[in-house]
Amino acid sequence: MRLFTVDSFSDRPFHGNPAGVCLLDAPVPDEWMQAVAAEMRHSETAFVLDQDGGPRSLRWFTPAVEVELCGHATLATAHVLYSLGASGRLEFSTLSGVLTTDRGGDGLITMDFPASRAxxxxxxxxxxxxxxxxxxxxxxxxxxxxxxxxxxxxxxxxxxxxxxxxxxxxxxxxxxxxxxxxxxxxxxxxxxxxxxxxxxxxxxxxxxxxxxxxxxxxxxxxxxxxxxxxxxxxxxxxxxxDRVELAGHAVTIWSGHLTTPSP
CATH class of the missing domain: 3.10.310.10 (Diaminopimelate Epimerase; Chain A, domain 1)
Structure with a gap:
């Protein structure tokens, strides 16, 4: 499986917020995703899985727990998918509902998220x-x-x-x-x-x-x-x-393959 580290909300490497992005090729246990996130040690690692006829599944894990919403790892995921040839509006099925992203001509990625008032x-x-x-x-x-x-x-x-x-x-x-x-x-x-x-x-x-x-x-x-x-x-x-658009740039730092197979 492909694995990336992406610096989000920055147009320069080694700035912004690094996120892991793992492109799953099949469903995997929650415990395995949590173990990979703990190994990556970023504040969040995103796990994305293509689904037939619907939005891609997207989940986020800190080194300790799964979270219900994460902006910088969503931005990182969209950046990876666009860099691999995706285009237009992307949809993700998440614990916070369906989230979408679009990319402008200058590489700025805009995400449609739920607004939350304190x-x-x-x-x-x-x-x-x-x-x-x-x-x-x-x-x-x-x-x-x-x-x-x-x-x-x-x-x-x-x-x-x-x-x-x-x-x-x-x-x-x-x-x-x-x-x-x-x-x-x-x-x-x-x-x-x-x-x-x-x-x-x-x-x-x-x-x-x-x-x-x-x-x-x-x-x-x-x-x-x-x-x-x-x-x-x-x-x-x-x-x-009741929605908010969050926009930022992202930079891929490295990419590779996960050599430890999923269970």
Whole structure:
């Protein structure tokens, strides 16, 4: 089976968020996919399988668990398929419904994802203490907590206590603030130590929440988000009702063949 590493949400190698992409040639057990993802050690590895007469099956695994939605590994999967000759609109059957992608002439890949609005919520014990911040606003979405802080420098300088944060019952925590420079509207970082991802370099699914959150505050549906991880990355967002378009570039780093057969 073909196996790839792709840097997503970047047009330069060794930036953005690396994802594994495994092109399955037959159905395989969940335990095997989890073992491959643990071996790859990326924040997510995508497993895609062609299906007769329907969308391709797409699933995502961190090194520790399966997740219900992943943006950067979907972008990586679409990038691989387009590079192998696919064209036009691609459809994927996932745990979050049917997701689609399209590629523009400049190589920009646009994904159609469900929007998720964060509702204001009390911070659970350990959340703010582990982040070491004073929040402007705290909310919870379907998967994660959202914490807005005062400024972009606070986001940049975060050094959370990841062990303590891993005890908070959530997939992850996004910390965000308005951007302090031209070229981006808001900034963020994402931490998911409870699911085996201490800090995710660029998190597409988080922008399903950040897009409606900042669109409401800034009064615009089309925005640019910058994730301030060490690798960094850019996510272009367009809110369309209960859906959000996430767009970015991707770069293949390596490809090969998996020599250990599936069970």
């Amino acid at each position: 509702e204001q919520a009390a911070a659970p014990e350990g959340l703010l203490e582990s982040l070491g911040v004073k929040p402007v606003w705290v909310g919870r979405s379907r998967f994660d907590f959202l914490v807005e802080v005062e400024d972009a420098d606070t986001v940049r300088s975060l050094a959370p206590d990841l062990d303590r944060l891993s005890t908070v019952e959530t997939r992850g925590v996004m910390v965000t603030a308005p951007s302090d420079h031209a070229g981006a509207d808001f900034v963020s970082r994402f931490f998911g130590p409870g699911v085996g991802v201490p800090e995710d370099p660029v998190t597409g699914s988080a922008h399903c929440v950040l897009s409606p959150y900042w669109s409401e505050r800034l009064g615009r549906d089309t925005l640019v988000g910058e994730q301030l991880s060490e690798r960094g990355g850019t996510v272009r967002t367009t809110l369309r009702g």
